[in-house]
Amino acid sequence: MKSVQLFRGSPSERAVLWGFALLLLALLLRGALPVLTTLLSFALKVSLPFLLALFVAYLLEPGVRVLERRGFERRRAVQAVYAFFFLLVGFALALAVFRLDEVAKGVQSFLHRLAASFEELGDGTEGPLAALPPSLRAEVLRWGAHLYARLPELAVAQLEKLDNLWNFVFVVTLSPFIAYFYLVDGEAFFRFFALGVPPAWRATFAHLLFRIDGRLARYVRGLVYVAVLEGILVYLGYRLVGLPFAAVFAVLTAIFEFVPFVGPVLAAGFPLLYAVPLGWSKVLSAFAVVLVAQLVENNLLSPLISGKVTDLHPLAILTAVLVGGELLGFLGMVLAVPVSLVVREVVFAWDSLRAPEGPTPSPDG
Structure with a gap:
C-alpha cells in the first residue's frame, strides 16, 4: 500500500512544514484548552533537573x-x-x-538619578526633549513617569516569587549530580530507553x-562558547566607555544569548536604560558597544563556532521562540530551539521508517 504524505517536497522542506504545523497546533490547543499550559508547566x-543535567553534561x-x-579511567x-x-x-558565587551589596547600592542610586533626569526633562527649557513639540514631549514624560512609578510594584512582584526562586535553586543544585551519572553511564541511558521500543x-x-x-x-557547546565570548566582549567595551557595573551587564548579555534573536535585544535594554541618567553620550557609547558586539557575533563568532548546527530556517526559529x-x-524561549531540533530529527526518522525505498537521508548525513 502506497504511503500518503501530508506535505510534499524535500525532507528539509517537509521538516520545516511539520514544525510549523506542530507549532500552530500548539497555539490552537492553548487557546482551546487552557489546561495545556498547566500540564506543560508541570512537565x-x-x-527541569534532567534538562539542566543534560546541559551540564x-x-x-x-x-x-x-x-x-x-589515560584516565x-x-x-x-x-x-x-x-x-x-x-x-x-x-x-563568592565573587557575586x-x-x-555594591550592586544593590548601584540600583538605588540609579533610581534616584532616573527620577532627577525626569524632573530635568520636565521643565522643557533644555535637554534632549526641548526640541520636541509640547504635546509629544508631554506624552514622553507621561510614559516615563508611569514606568518609574511602576518600578516599586514590579520589584514587589518579583519578591513574591521567592518561593519559585528557592525551587529553582534546588533544581540547579540537584542537576550537577544527575549530570554526573549521565557522564559516567551515558550509554546505559540510551540502552534503557531503547528497551521500551519494539525490536523492529x-x-x-x-x-x-x-x-x-x-x-x-553541538548546539549547547557552540551556544555557550558564543555566550561567554560575547559576554567578555561587551565587558571590555563597557569598561572602555566607563559604564558602571560592566561585569553585571556582561553576565546578563551572556545569559540572554541563549534566546535567539530576541535575547540580545532584551540584554541591550539593561545597559542602555542604566546609561540614561548618566547622559546621552553614555547612552550612545553603550549603544556603540552593543552594536559592535552584535556585528562581531553575527559575522565572526557564530559562523566560526556554531556554524549551521541547527539547519533551521530563521523564520522557523523565531516562530518557535x-x-x-x-x-x-523565558525558559520556553530558551528551550524553543532544542525542542525544534528534536522535532526535526524525529521527522526524519519517521520518514526513514515509512519510506518504501529505504531510509531517507538527513541533510547533514
Whole structure:
C-alpha cells in the first residue's frame, strides 16, 4: 500500500512544514484548552533537573574526553572535571556575593538619578526633549513617569516569587549530580530507553537518540562558547566607555544569548536604560558597544563556532521562540530551539521508517 504524505517536497522542506504545523497546533490547543499550559508547566518542573543535567553534561563532556585520551579511567576523568567545575562555580558565587551589596547600592542610586533626569526633562527649557513639540514631549514624560512609578510594584512582584526562586535553586543544585551519572553511564541511558521500543524499530530508535544527542551537544557547546565570548566582549567595551557595573551587564548579555534573536535585544535594554541618567553620550557609547558586539557575533563568532548546527530556517526559529515564550515564558524561549531540533530529527526518522525505498537521508548525513 502506497504511503500518503501530508506535505510534499524535500525532507528539509517537509521538516520545516511539520514544525510549523506542530507549532500552530500548539497555539490552537492553548487557546482551546487552557489546561495545556498547566500540564506543560508541570512537565517542565519535573523534567527541569534532567534538562539542566543534560546541559551540564554536554558542557563537561569535552574535558572528560581529553582526560580519557591521557589515560584516565572514565569515572576518574569525570571526577577530575567535576572538581575543577565546582571550584570555578564556587569562585563565581563568592565573587557575586562579594559584589551584591555594591550592586544593590548601584540600583538605588540609579533610581534616584532616573527620577532627577525626569524632573530635568520636565521643565522643557533644555535637554534632549526641548526640541520636541509640547504635546509629544508631554506624552514622553507621561510614559516615563508611569514606568518609574511602576518600578516599586514590579520589584514587589518579583519578591513574591521567592518561593519559585528557592525551587529553582534546588533544581540547579540537584542537576550537577544527575549530570554526573549521565557522564559516567551515558550509554546505559540510551540502552534503557531503547528497551521500551519494539525490536523492529529498536535500531532506528537508537540511531535517532544518538543523532539527537550529538546535535544537541553541538548546539549547547557552540551556544555557550558564543555566550561567554560575547559576554567578555561587551565587558571590555563597557569598561572602555566607563559604564558602571560592566561585569553585571556582561553576565546578563551572556545569559540572554541563549534566546535567539530576541535575547540580545532584551540584554541591550539593561545597559542602555542604566546609561540614561548618566547622559546621552553614555547612552550612545553603550549603544556603540552593543552594536559592535552584535556585528562581531553575527559575522565572526557564530559562523566560526556554531556554524549551521541547527539547519533551521530563521523564520522557523523565531516562530518557535515566540511560541515557547507564550507557553512557558523565558525558559520556553530558551528551550524553543532544542525542542525544534528534536522535532526535526524525529521527522526524519519517521520518514526513514515509512519510506518504501529505504531510509531517507538527513541533510547533514
